[in-house]
């Protein structure tokens with residue numbers, strides 16, 4: 180089976196991990212060990228921002244970001260529903276209320292008009308998600324935030340290396356949060372990073388990362404243990420250096436797959452606006468209805484293609500979130516996308532031959548569906 184995503188780990192990562200193990204400094208008491216610092220420096224230089232703070236997950240990064248901005252009980256935070264659990268979960272962890280906004284049908288990212296429809300006196304922040312690796316409409320979202328005195332936390336967990344109008348994702352929002360979970364475009368197994376251009380915010384996130392301490396054993400605010408270990412930071416550091424080449428292969432695979440599939444009847448290939456560079460964490464195609472989608476995925480699996488469905492149950496449809504979040508209007512595009520999208524493997528380990536195999540499998544299955552509702 181060609182898996183949907185796998186980590187690409189080489190000799191360099193193994194060598195650096197061994198160095199950490201031999202040094203016996205497996206972690207640092209304030210989270211600021213030498214490899215964490217190296218990882219942060221490399222990552223902020225890649226993104227093109229002033230500050231980067233490494234944490235032990237993308238969820239920890241999002242949660243710390245909300246806390247650093249003072250989001251608290253009674254506040255509302257606008258999030259898409261078509262996303263991974265963490266985007267809304269962290270708002271609940273901060274004691275605030277997630278408010279679900281709809282997406283744009285073509286990009287699958289949050290729709291700025293829907294953000295506007297959900298603004299209230301209580302709104303404190305917006306969390307756009309650069310879903311599947313495609314940037315959300317950042318200029319418009321930042322404009323809405325400025326007009327309404329709100330903060331923007333960009334959920335960049337899937338968008339390492341994505342670009343919006345020539346700027347890297349991670350350099351535009353008040354705070355951007357990345358994940359280095361094992362399937363992501365770059366990984367250290369589990370890990371996260373907050374990037375920001377504010378020294379003050381970075382300083383608060385550093386304190387939250389390690390028990391609210393300004394220095395060891397001096398707690399000044401409520402914090403957590405969100406420190407990243409030195410072992411994982413060593414892997415993250417090497418992966419940051421490799422990110423451009425990992426992305427190049429993803430983008431090449433995506434381009435070839437689009438060339439193969441763009442004229443196949445019933446298949447809509449990924450839309451990439453001219454002002455965006457997609458990071459292709461997931462290559463997402465769309466078909467006419469749920470029945471076709473589910474059959475296509477099942478048959479692709481029988482042919483050895485690890486096709487997947489991301490976000491079949493948008494968060495607002497789950498009882499847990501419905502009981503705790505606000506839904507002010509119907510999420511028409513979210514519901515439609517959740518029924519009709521599927522993902523195909525294009526990660527860096529997918530060979531040129533396998534891309535052709537995937538394309539051929541999709542074409543022959545779609546052909547056999549002719550006349551299918």
Ligand SMILES: Cc1ncc(COP(=O)(O)O)c(C=O)c1O
Pocket residue numbers: 236237238239262263265266308334336337357358359360369370371
């Ligand atoms: C959109 C999105 N947000 C947040 C996260 C949370 O990241 P992590 O799994 O590192 O906590 C993920 C990743 O899994 C994600 O895909």
